[in-house]
Amino acid sequence: MIKQSILALCDHPFRQHQSCNNSWCKFLDNPNEKFSSLPHGKPLSDGALQNALRSVFTTYAGNAGKLSSLGSTQQNESFNRIVASKAPKQQHYSSSGSLKFRIAACVAQKNEGNKFILDVNKNISVSPGYFTQRLAVLRDLQHRKRKAIANTYKFKQRRRNLKSTRHQKLATKEVREGVTYSSGIGLEDHPSDDIEEIPSPSLQPAYKMIEWTTKVNQIFFDIEATGLARNSHITQISATSDKGSINTYVLPKKPITPKAQEITGIKVEGSKMFCNDKEVKSKTKLLLPTLTPLTEKKIIISRTANVIAASGMSFSHLLLSYARDGRQGIEDVLKEEDVNGKVRVTKSKKIVDAISDFFKSLKPEA
Ligand SMILES: [Zn+2]
Numbered sequence: 001m002i003k004q005s006i007l008a009l010c011d012h013p014f015r016q017h018q019s020c021n022n023s024w025c026k027f028l029d030n031p032n033e034k035f036s037s038l039p040h041g042k043p044l045s046d047g048a049l050q051n052a053l054r055s056v057f058t059t060y061a062g063n064a065g066k067l068s069s070l071g072s073t074q075q076n077e078s079f080n081r082i083v084a085s086k087a088p089k090q091q092h093y094s095s096s097g098s099l100k101f102r103i104a105a106c107v108a109q110k111n112e113g114n115k116f117i118l119d120v121n122k123n124i125s126v127s128p129g130y131f132t133q134r135l136a137v138l139r140d141l142q143h144r145k146r147k148a149i150a151n152t153y154k155f156k157q158r159r160r161n162l163k164s165t166r167h168q169k170l171a172t173k174e175v176r177e178g179v180t181y182s183s184g185i186g187l188e189d190h191p192s193d194d195i196e197e198i199p200s201p202s203l204q205p206a207y208k209m210i211e212w213t214t215k216v217n218q219i220f221f222d223i224e225a226t227g228l229a230r231n232s233h234i235t236q237i238s239a240t241s242d243k244g245s246i247n248t249y250v251l252p253k254k255p256i257t258p259k260a261q262e263i264t265g266i267k268v269e270g271s272k273m274f275c276n277d278k279e280v281k282s283k284t285k286l287l288l289p290t291l292t293p294l295t296e297k298k299i300i301i302s303r304t305a306n307v308i309a310a311s312g313m314s315f316s317h318l319l320l321s322y323a324r325d326g327r328q329g330i331e332d333v334l335k336e337e338d339v340n341g342k343v344r345v346t347k348s349k350k351i352v353d354a355i356s357d358f359f360k361s362l363k364p365e366a
Contacts (some may be wrong), residue, residue: 003064012052015043025029036163040171082106088315102265114139131190174201195342217241224264226258236275249273251310283312300351308334311344318355327356 001021008019013035017027021199026033034041044050087093087102108116114136120127120247128136149155176198221239225232233252239245249266251273261267265276273282287309294300294315307319313333321329331352334345345351 002067003061003338006057006061006064008068009334010050013044014050036160040167041164077104079110082109097365113143115128123298134301173292217243223258224266226252226254227260232260235260235264235268235273247283249280253310271310287312294358297358299354304351305347307345313345319328319359320357330356330359 004019005021008017008021008025008163011018012020012025012027015027017025019101020028021026035043053323055117059071083103083106086106087099093099093102105116108120109337117136118128118133121132138238178196219239219241221237223234223238224236225234232252233254234250235252235256236249251271252268256264256266256268267274271282273280288305291305291308291314295302295305316335318330321333323329325332329351334343334352334355335347336344338344
């Protein structure tokens with residue numbers, strides 16, 4: 001049995017499965033399987049290599065009687081790793097007296113887990129200490145957790161997928177770059193001059209369907225602005241949904257760049273806005289009529305009303321400011337400075353007094 005399996009080792013990687021065994025060769029059940037450990041999952045094809053391997057394995061097969069099946073080498077690898085952590089190869093521990101303690105610690109860790117250090121401490125009458133204890137327990141916990149996760153089907157599947165993706169990426173890159181190195185390349189008489197690289201795929205925007213998990217109201221909106229700069233002003237806001245739509249023009253305080261004007265068709269002349277040469281009502285124009293009670297009674301002049309409307313305030317906003325903080329409220333909103341330090345409307349006490357007196361007269365005397 002062992003003899004046959006050893007001989008199969010020099011045939012199996014070359015996709016010759018006549019001496020393979022069902023217990024480990026998956027190709028017997030499914031001839032379309034891929035080699036998980038060979039480049040690109042492809043079988044070996046070098047005849048000379050196969051012959052060389054055969055001569056090696058024939059010798060081993062002749063001594064099959066002296067060999068016994070040890071199963072997986074994983075346990076061995078795991079122990080090797082522990083040793084490498086406690087006696088790193090770059091340090092010369094072979095001549096050190098500490099080597100046997102190091103190896104002993106590895107054996108204890110492999111058999112007992114990280115808490116072995118606590119037992120050792122207790123045995124030599126040393127208190128393990130709070131942090132030593134806590135760390136040992138934590139390490140054992142992490143170990144058990146990792147092991148439990150690594151054994152799940154999902155984890156193994158993901159590991160397989162990552163591996164095949166990696167292989168696929170490598171294969172593609174090799175095709176794109178051509179051969180960049182091969183053994184003995186310096187000895188070749190006519191080294192390949194194929195150094196042209198196929199460019200990598202350029203990123204294409206892809207259409208992606210958005211799936212709604214809950215019932216939502218879809219609102220689609222768009223804004224137009226005076227330009228593409230970060231401090232551009234908005235000139236138009238539109239939104240639509242199945243419940244209706246809105247469309248608002250806003251008189252910007254900045255000039256519209258020629259490019260933006262060309263794209264949006266929006267232009268400003270004085271305080272009038274035009275969309276595709278048709279005059280439209282801007283937000284300022286919508287606010288201005290609300291201020292007529294003030295202008296009619298000559299509380300403020302129309303220029304001030306314009307400025308108030310242009311800053312986005314209506315009559316009701318002023319009224320609200322007065323209701324909230326009286327004369328001070330009016331003063332505060334009118335003299336508020338924007339990011340550029342520009343006063344919103346005015347600092348004039350006369351105007352503030354006039355407006356607040358007006359609101360005061362509206363209020364029924366208490
Ligand atoms: Zn096989």
